[in-house]
Amino acid sequence: MSRVVFLLIPRVHLLDVAGPAQVFSTADDLGHPYTLTYVAEDGEAAAVQGLVLRAETAWPPLAPDDLIIVPGWRGPTRPASTATLRHLRDHHASGGTVAGVCAGADALGRAGLLDGRRCTTHHTVQDELARLHPRAEVVRDALYIEDDRIVTSAGVASGIDVALHLVTTRHGPRAAGQVARAMLVHLHRGGTAEQISPLFRWRSHADETVHRLQDLIETRFTERLPLSLLAEATSCSERTVTRLFSRATGLTPLAYQTALRLERAEHLLGTGATAEVAAREVGFEDARTLRRLRARAAAPAGR
Template sequence: MSQVVFVLLPGVHLLDLAGPAQAFHSAAVLGESYRLWYVAEREQVPSAQGLPLAAETRWPELGPDDLVVVPGWRGPTLRDAPPPRAEDLARLRAHHAAGGTVASVCAGAEALGQAGLLDGRRCTTHHDLQDELAARYPRATVVRDVLFTIDDRVVTSAGIASGIDLALHLLSVRHGPAVAAKVARDMVVYARRNGHEPQASAMLRYRSHVDDTVHRVQDLIDSRFAEPLPLAYLAARAGVSERTLTRAFTRATGGLTPLRYQQALRLERAQHLISHGTVVESAAREVGFEDARMLRRLRAH
């Protein structure tokens, strides 16, 4: 079972916390193995919206597959933020050093900065705080006006609703796009936004359009991308001709055919498997390629 630990500071913004928490909770309800924890200095944490939150004061034992998230909090500046506990900062550093992933939503990037995890890495935060974050951590590269960034298992997002986009991306990378699409549907949100970054999942990168027919076909490809999906079959499921589907799909995705979109999903999943130790030949078979030649060709480009 993977654990997701939310580090709560006084004045935490409810949506910074609730968005990603709901995404991972929904994934657990849908069958993925997650346990959520909430840790803080005290057992009761005041939120920015006035609702008190209950928390644990002790951290669970963590492994490399676990995720630690610092949601944002109320405050006009980062300098005025409630200081994280030295124990929390040490835990963030140790978890990352042990191969784990750490993430922040909105002003939570300040905690990662205090832990020394932004130095030499790309990061982002809410647009109102970007200049201050850059000034406070000059060794970091603050990427402006994006929804999220990922750099060496240090994940930062812009804040508020972007925490949902971040969580969906992490679920897509870990479990494949079909799981993230199911979570998005369970939450009744459109899984369409992306971080405008190379690391953004293909499921999100090519969803920034309003063509319902293309979205339905993408949903089908997302859930079955490892299977052969002939154009005729996709067109029949969408209730349009092959030519109409190809034209609509290409227009909506900025130039991709359904086949190319499916290959993008396969490539992304294969690269994730390879990065976790799977050999190229096995990764190619798992994502639906007959052999590794096509996968090697796609990776070369």
């Protein structure tokens, strides 16, 4: 049986705790034994959402197979003590895994665990993490990063993704899939997925016609959607559809559909599907097309 220790910092975010805790609790229910322990320096931590969480003050003995997870909090807050940070360092030095959700990455940085390693955090505090820990390599716009048993994530719902990732690495994709299904999690996103989905990234405009077009594309993104069909659905000309869509989102309708297909394909690949299966499931002609588009999306801007 493995132990998962959650280090609770004052003003902790509830979902940063509850999401990963639910993953490992569900894994335990499904036959992968885990014991969950909560530690706080003062014996309790008030969540920023108003709930007070009670915890142990003494750290349990840990083995290399155990996990430490540091959920994020809303600052400013009192940093973890030197003794607490030593627990993080010692566990990693003994072969254990330490994970930080959202601002939890800062605690890992204060423990010296981010030096020389790739890491990430919520997109609103990435610059702050890079400023506080200049020896860390902060990766922008990633859901989670694992580097030498140091795991960091963007926070909020991505805490579920990183916990499912840890279940996958320990028990395989089938076990993680069982947990995700039990939790009714629609997607187990890969770590390199963008923090903001295409479903939301290009939805901040006020054009109702384009919103209707996006609804249609999102519902039928695996199908061939000729411009004539989109024009008929909105009673616009094809030229008007392209103009309105590009003005509101910066993309053509086809580029938007391709982005949705790639996001779904990344999920399928992350859960063990072959490129051929993923390509077929999302509507691409073949795996070669999927590989080409993935390579293009991963290429640095300007290349």
